[in-house]
Amino acid sequence: MPLSTTITAVERIASAHRAAAVPVLHEVGLSETQGALLWALGGSITSDLTMSEAAAALSCDASNLTLLARHLESLDLAERIPDPADARRRRLTLTQHGREVVERMTRALDDASPLRALTDAERATLDELLAKAMDHAAASKDDNY
Structure with a gap:
């Protein structure tokens, strides 16, 4: 099977996920990009990220992230707080309302x-394979610096 077939399947699954999230996002007044930031915050272990981590998660410039963060703040979905480890940095963290929206998404x-068509075991295998691919992508990115 050519790699392009796998890439197409991954893209179609991602597209189905974006389509499923859109009604929830529109209901709370978010674009898909703003929703991606909310999702990244919800997917982090602590429900918060430094502004630079959030920018990296969305592959965007820090100045763009500031605009996205302001919109989330205006809807009481997230707030920027000082980083306890480094007062020069700010962390973007979900509010209770933000966590509720992530749960709905x-x-x-x-x-x-x-x-959903996959068994738990099949999803575990897929998770392992995707993690391997992501590790390779991260290593390749590091090699380019």
Whole structure:
């Protein structure tokens, strides 16, 4: 099977996930890009990221991230707080309302995901394979510096 077939399948699954999230995002007044930031915050272990980590998660410039963060703040979905480890940095963290919206997005994605057709064991294997691919991507990126 050519790699392009796998890439197409991954893109179609990602597209289905974006389509499932859009109604929730529009309901709270978010674009897909703003929703991607909310999702990145919800996917972090601590529900917060430094502004530079958030920019890296979205592959965007820090100045663009500031605009996205301001919009999330204006809707009481996130707030910027001082980083306890370094007062020069700010962390973007989910509010309670932000966590509730992420939970609604998660339910919408769970209900609509094509990955529901996989067993738990198959999803575990897929997770391992995707982690391997992401590790390779990170290593390749590091090699370019």
